[in-house]
Amino acid sequence: MMEMEMEMEMEKYSTDNLVQSVKEDLFSASADVYSYMSSCAYDTAWLAMIPDPRQPHRPMFPGCLDWILANQNGDAGFWVDQDHLNLHHQSVHLNLPSLDSLTATLACMLALKKWGVGSHNIHKGLRFLEANMDRLLIMQQLHGPPPEWFSIVFPAMLELAQSQGLEVYPHSPASLEALKNVFNQRETILQGIKRSSIPGPGPHPLLAMYLEALPAGYKNLPEECILGHQSEDGSLFQSPSATAYAFMATGNDKCMCYLEALVQRCGHGVPSVYPVDEDMIRLCMVDHLSRLGCAEHFAAEIGSVMERAYSNWVAQQGRVPGMNNVAHRMYEDSMVFRLLRMHGYRASPSRFCWFIYDDQMLSNIEENRGFFKGAMYSVYKAAHLTFSGEDELDKAGTFSRKILEKGLLCCDPEDGAEYFNDLQIEILHELKLPWLARMDHIEHRKYIERSQRGYGLWIGKTSSIRLSCFSHKIIRHLAQRNFTARQTIYNAELEEMKRWSKDVGFANIGFGRENTAYCYYATAVGSCLPLLTDLRKIISKCSVLVTVADDFFDEKGSADELRDLTKAVQRWEGEGLSGHSKVIFDVLDGLVNDLVLGSSCQQGPNYMKKILQGIWSETFESWLKEAEWSRKRHAPPINEYLRVGAVSIAIQAMILPACFVIGPVLPWNSARYRKSIQLLMVTTRLLNDIQSYQKELETGKLNMVMLYMRENPKADIKDSVAYITEILDEKKKELLELTLMNDGNDPPKEWKKIFLATLKAFQMFFNSSNAFDSPTALLEDMSFAFYDPLVLHDAPETSRVLSESLKFPSELKNSKTRNPRKSTLMKFQKDVIGHGLIPSPSENKKSSKQFSISGRVHYPRRSSSYMVTSVMPRHAAGIVFSM
Numbered sequence: 001m002m003e004m005e006m007e008m009e010m011e012k013y014s015t016d017n018l019v020q021s022v023k024e025d026l027f028s029a030s031a032d033v034y035s036y037m038s039s040c041a042y043d044t045a046w047l048a049m050i051p052d053p054r055q056p057h058r059p060m061f062p063g064c065l066d067w068i069l070a071n072q073n074g075d076a077g078f079w080v081d082q083d084h085l086n087l088h089h090q091s092v093h094l095n096l097p098s099l100d101s102l103t104a105t106l107a108c109m110l111a112l113k114k115w116g117v118g119s120h121n122i123h124k125g126l127r128f129l130e131a132n133m134d135r136l137l138i139m140q141q142l143h144g145p146p147p148e149w150f151s152i153v154f155p156a157m158l159e160l161a162q163s164q165g166l167e168v169y170p171h172s173p174a175s176l177e178a179l180k181n182v183f184n185q186r187e188t189i190l191q192g193i194k195r196s197s198i199p200g201p202g203p204h205p206l207l208a209m210y211l212e213a214l215p216a217g218y219k220n221l222p223e224e225c226i227l228g229h230q231s232e233d234g235s236l237f238q239s240p241s242a243t244a245y246a247f248m249a250t251g252n253d254k255c256m257c258y259l260e261a262l263v264q265r266c267g268h269g270v271p272s273v274y275p276v277d278e279d280m281i282r283l284c285m286v287d288h289l290s291r292l293g294c295a296e297h298f299a300a301e302i303g304s305v306m307e308r309a310y311s312n313w314v315a316q317q318g319r320v321p322g323m324n325n326v327a328h329r330m331y332e333d334s335m336v337f338r339l340l341r342m343h344g345y346r347a348s349p350s351r352f353c354w355f356i357y358d359d360q361m362l363s364n365i366e367e368n369r370g371f372f373k374g375a376m377y378s379v380y381k382a383a384h385l386t387f388s389g390e391d392e393l394d395k396a397g398t399f400s401r402k403i404l405e406k407g408l409l410c411c412d413p414e415d416g417a418e419y420f421n422d423l424q425i426e427i428l429h430e431l432k433l434p435w436l437a438r439m440d441h442i443e444h445r446k447y448i449e450r451s452q453r454g455y456g457l458w459i460g461k462t463s464s465i466r467l468s469c470f471s472h473k474i475i476r477h478l479a480q481r482n483f484t485a486r487q488t489i490y491n492a493e494l495e496e497m498k499r500w501s502k503d504v505g506f507a508n509i510g511f512g513r514e515n516t517a518y519c520y521y522a523t524a525v526g527s528c529l530p531l532l533t534d535l536r537k538i539i540s541k542c543s544v545l546v547t548v549a550d551d552f553f554d555e556k557g558s559a560d561e562l563r564d565l566t567k568a569v570q571r572w573e574g575e576g577l578s579g580h581s582k583v584i585f586d587v588l589d590g591l592v593n594d595l596v597l598g599s600s601c602q603q604g605p606n607y608m609k610k611i612l613q614g615i616w617s618e619t620f621e622s623w624l625k626e627a628e629w630s631r632k633r634h635a636p637p638i639n640e641y642l643r644v645g646a647v648s649i650a651i652q653a654m655i656l657p658a659c660f661v662i663g664p665v666l667p668w669n670s671a672r673y674r675k676s677i678q679l680l681m682v683t684t685r686l687l688n689d690i691q692s693y694q695k696e697l698e699t700g701k702l703n704m705v706m707l708y709m710r711e712n713p714k715a716d717i718k719d720s721v722a723y724i725t726e727i728l729d730e731k732k733k734e735l736l737e738l739t740l741m742n743d744g745n746d747p748p749k750e751w752k753k754i755f756l757a758t759l760k761a762f763q764m765f766f767n768s769s770n771a772f773d774s775p776t777a778l779l780e781d782m783s784f785a786f787y788d789p790l791v792l793h794d795a796p797e798t799s800r801v802l803s804e805s806l807k808f809p810s811e812l813k814n815s816k817t818r819n820p821r822k823s824t825l826m827k828f829q830k831d832v833i834g835h836g837l838i839p840s841p842s843e844n845k846k847s848s849k850q851f852s853i854s855g856r857v858h859y860p861r862r863s864s865s866y867m868v869t870s871v872m873p874r875h876a877a878g879i880v881f882s883m
Helices: 002-011 015-026 041-048 062-070 082-089 099-115 119-142 148-163 173-195 205-209 240-250 253-266 278-292 295-315 326-342 350-357 359-367 373-385 391-408 422-432 440-450 473-503 516-525 533-556 559-571 579-597 605-632 638-648 651-662 671-698 704-711 717-740 749-765 779-786 797-805 820-831 841-846
Strands: 455-459 464-467 851-853 856-858
Touching: 015 295, 015 473, 041 062, 041 099, 041 240, 041 253, 062 099, 099 119, 099 148, 119 173, 148 173, 173 205, 173 359, 240 253, 278 295, 278 326, 278 440, 278 455, 278 464, 278 473, 295 326, 326 350, 326 373, 350 359, 350 373, 350 391, 359 391, 373 391, 373 422, 391 422, 422 440, 422 455, 440 473, 440 516, 440 779, 473 516, 473 533, 473 779, 516 533, 516 749, 516 779, 533 559, 533 579, 533 605, 533 651, 559 579, 559 605, 579 605, 579 651, 605 638, 605 651, 638 671, 638 704, 651 671, 651 749, 671 704, 671 717, 671 749, 704 717, 717 749
Parallel strands: none
Antiparallel strands: 455 464, 851 856
């Protein structure tokens, strides 16, 4: 009821009020980043166990003991991190007991038992364990090995509890078997860590990080070894629990000072990591608001945060990476790099890609991939922004994907969604679809729905470290309102576009593809552009016109009709046209006139009109040329095909009119504009050709795939597609650099956003099939974007996310096999791992020379080389690139 009342109260506030409230909460000078950190029950319990050095019969931090007494889940009897406990009152689905609740509950019971208080709390904790431990252990065993942290910490907590007279071991044969597997897993992990030798004092860093939870045989260390990884702040890896144990074992003054400073700064419910990089927390704010789709409201604040981040990045150039907490360093550096690039700053990936050249570190990551999962997730996301020539980032992306996929092979995504933690859900989402193929509006929706627990900052020792303020109701309400407002606007604009298409005669023209809805969908949801209605309508109308005219040249028009229409466009006079030709020209003429009348171009309306007429004239000429090739069954040389095909994809015709609407200055003929638009024309043409060659072959129209085979007789379809894909990937990297970086004499930022949105739209349409030509391929996504309301508290979060992330074939869902676990893994490999790790058996048989990277089969490069020139003879310098 309180939740509903608060939601109703927030409905009274305007969006501006909500934005101002968030600014004060997150970006004001008085904002305290530690107030965003969730209290960790496990680490708080270890501080509560420390005896006061002056009065050993009393706790050193009695306030931590009081926190434990006050923060048990009163209904269920378990302890867990504070952000999880708070959500108990918001959604029952988010309060499922989990593995981290077992370790936290055991640690809190140990603290209470040590000081002889809270017998009622201990009793409730024992009842919780008796009711839930068997189920959680058995279900975890069914879904693969437990997380590494659990296999280390849970056995230690059981052993400590048993030594203090707490009867906590399970009794059923099935749960005892599961527990035995956890203990065996602990030994396997510890032995693996010991084999991964890292130079430096003391035990392996991964062992020292879990100092309080190591078996007795690993703890009998001299003081200098225990403190071998102590930081300048007195902590072991900024871990309160490990530092608490080190202090109890050694009495080290620096440890004590760290612990006292921790409680003084954070209160008696301590976080699982301290201290934190406050600038890093602010970057997380930027990331979170951007992923929620709210960044447009905080442009100035985000700009300030990114400027400071870049200054810090430059100041730390040349820093030598240390071995202490190296995974966390990789995570932070790769995240900062990704955000800097997304905001136009130049940053080198060598800051975090150094591990690619360190065989010992690669082996360490492979051997202990569970501990590096968060780091590899962040590195993989950073690798989406690889520029041309950045081989180290390419390699880091390939390696990190392999590590993430291996980790997910141990999980079963179908049989128990609630056993997937937040990071696994994010990894599943990240691996499913290339970043360039994701539509921003849909990404915002999915993130809003799956991030109700706040922002996952880092994977802690026993749970995710969360910035709990980010689940604050005001921020969530702002994100929901923002998304719903966009959805309403998009819905109305789509209906308007449909009416326009009908009014001008396109909706019932009788041939080709009537793709008004698809054209608007790609324009609206591809990139989070400002809410400029005119911009979306212009791009959508031009795209619909291109689709209809292209189909007329491909399918419907006679040779005479096509020549007459092209000549009419060249002289910009429609007299003498009739039928479909007249409809197409009239729509074109009306669009251009409307644009010129509504423009504020400083060079004058006639200047703008002449540019647009020239671009459309070249586009129609290219369509005519391709139609003549098809009629004559002529196969042009690849050079000539690309010169014409880069124009016939009609990118300039679709987006340049919208660029003119944005600002009064037209830098369309600058060198960087020409290079950007040339790359965009080539990449979109090749994306189209890779997925549409079969359809065009059936209609007698050649494209790059077939022409490559014609000029390379020994090549087959796969050879051709692999070769073109290799070139396409390189061109996309070049274009990505031009659209993301803020260099001198650039086109306006808004233009570059349109370029990137266009690339993403084509990547979406032609990612793994020709979705643009399918009448049903995008209907579900369109409903998701324009019509379906947000799903928040009325369905389990993980189940919703997994149902979208992994859509297994129905015939496999219902199949009965002797090994359900193997069947599930086969389905998982088919839908996710097949994007980049495991080549199919048939591929292995066909050629021993091919190999698989990032979901594509690659072949040895052919020796052919092509040069393309003069793609736009009158309106650009031309495209020159080698293949």
